[in-house]
Amino acid sequence: MKRILLSLLITVSLLTAFACQPGGSGVGDKVRVGVFMSLTGSTANFGISSVNGIKMAADEVNTAGGINGKQVELLVQDDRSDASEAATIVTKFVTQDQVHAILGEVASSRSIAAAPIAQNAKIPMLTPSSTNPEVTMKGDFIFRSCFIDPVQGAAIAQFAARTLGAKRAAIMVDRKNDYSTGLEKVINEVFTRMGGQIVATQSFQEGDQDFNAQLTSLKGSSPEVIFVPGYYNDVGLIAKQARDRGITVPLIGGDGWDSAQLYAIGGSALNGSYFTNHYSPYDTDPKVQKFVNDYKGRYNTVPDALAATAYDAAHIMFDAIKRANSLDGTAIRNALAATNGFPGVTGAVTFNENRDAVKPIVMIEIKDGGTYAVRERVQVDGAAMPMASSSASPAASTSVSPTAASTPAAATPAAGVKASPSPTRSATP
Numbered sequence: 001m002k003r004i005l006l007s008l009l010i011t012v013s014l015l016t017a018f019a020c021q022p023g024g025s026g027v028g029d030k031v032r033v034g035v036f037m038s039l040t041g042s043t044a045n046f047g048i049s050s051v052n053g054i055k056m057a058a059d060e061v062n063t064a065g066g067i068n069g070k071q072v073e074l075l076v077q078d079d080r081s082d083a084s085e086a087a088t089i090v091t092k093f094v095t096q097d098q099v100h101a102i103l104g105e106v107a108s109s110r111s112i113a114a115a116p117i118a119q120n121a122k123i124p125m126l127t128p129s130s131t132n133p134e135v136t137m138k139g140d141f142i143f144r145s146c147f148i149d150p151v152q153g154a155a156i157a158q159f160a161a162r163t164l165g166a167k168r169a170a171i172m173v174d175r176k177n178d179y180s181t182g183l184e185k186v187i188n189e190v191f192t193r194m195g196g197q198i199v200a201t202q203s204f205q206e207g208d209q210d211f212n213a214q215l216t217s218l219k220g221s222s223p224e225v226i227f228v229p230g231y232y233n234d235v236g237l238i239a240k241q242a243r244d245r246g247i248t249v250p251l252i253g254g255d256g257w258d259s260a261q262l263y264a265i266g267g268s269a270l271n272g273s274y275f276t277n278h279y280s281p282y283d284t285d286p287k288v289q290k291f292v293n294d295y296k297g298r299y300n301t302v303p304d305a306l307a308a309t310a311y312d313a314a315h316i317m318f319d320a321i322k323r324a325n326s327l328d329g330t331a332i333r334n335a336l337a338a339t340n341g342f343p344g345v346t347g348a349v350t351f352n353e354n355r356d357a358v359k360p361i362v363m364i365e366i367k368d369g370g371t372y373a374v375r376e377r378v379q380v381d382g383a384a385m386p387m388a389s390s391s392a393s394p395a396a397s398t399s400v401s402p403t404a405a406s407t408p409a410a411a412t413p414a415a416g417v418k419a420s421p422s423p424t425r426s427a428t429p
Helices: 002-019 044-063 083-095 108-121 149-163 178-193 212-220 232-244 260-270 286-299 305-324 329-337
Strands: 030-037 071-078 101-103 125-127 142-144 168-174 197-204 225-227 251-253 274-277 342-344 347-351 361-366 372-380 398-401
Touching (some): 030 044, 030 305, 044 071, 044 286, 044 305, 083 108, 108 125, 108 178, 125 305, 149 178, 149 225, 149 274, 149 361, 149 372, 168 178, 168 212, 178 197, 197 212, 212 232, 232 251, 286 305, 305 329
Parallel strands (some): 030 071, 030 101, 101 125, 168 225, 225 251, 251 274
Antiparallel strands (some): 274 361, 361 372, 372 398
């Protein structure tokens, strides 16, 4: 009897130990993916739509049988739009939660804060929408599935110079935001290289309410366009106050503008302004329309670009884990690095040697009544960074193909589609 009991105890001990290992029962039966996003705070709108996209992707994979027979388990955490909180969450992911991969964040500053932690733990981290080049410089386990700021900034500057014919430009920049300053640097370099002149630069800080002093100064410099590389909540107020002060020139920005709340805040003051983006929900591609319809059916709202990039990022990560056929961090990292032409709703995604995505950019025009139209399509060639020291023209780094602008059907969004406010939602989707 003692021998039988001893054998049973040994067996139970071995089973318990096996359950704690990847590939066994318990944690090993799940593909555990940590997700850190801003579900509250200044960029909650972005974080919520991103998590929505990730959840939809995970449910699709799980319904289809999971990844190599294992179900995906998402560990979603709110970093409250705070970089230090993002670092704390990712530390917990790698030290306590035993995650196999990490998705996040929206903002570059938060991804930059969290990336070294994932890198040191050798857990692959994929950000769907952090565009500052420094993010993936934190290590070879850090990836992004969106374009980077140098490419986005070059596209913005080229659009202003070539399509709008602007020679004089001003910039409004958030000096405490990595995303804003990263875009400002490249816009300045490329616009100047193309023969333009930056006639004035003014600073603001995220959350400011009064921009009248800066705008009065900019107006005195007589710019033909104003670059505003910032987020939707500030941009909407800047647009309203600019128009109130008699500034009528176009405002131009990046993907940080993309939110239903942008037009809710800025209204008609945004008409005739432009921003770069990752995709358009008005794209007639069947893959895009299926995503849009599925998302609308699930969340009762049109998916913004952050929902689309996060949806793609999740599927890219799940595909890499499947191809790795392992939950080992290095194996997943190597499979991610080999991603080539992944068919996402935001375009075919290939990772270059810097683990940055090579993919298209669209230029969106905000029209009367809050309709959004694709003005141009920007095809990025190799995601090369335009540098001030380079003697090459900007066209060597990116090529602009304004096919949509010359095709009336492509420049008109679906009838009745407007950038209306999203329905009220809980901070945690």
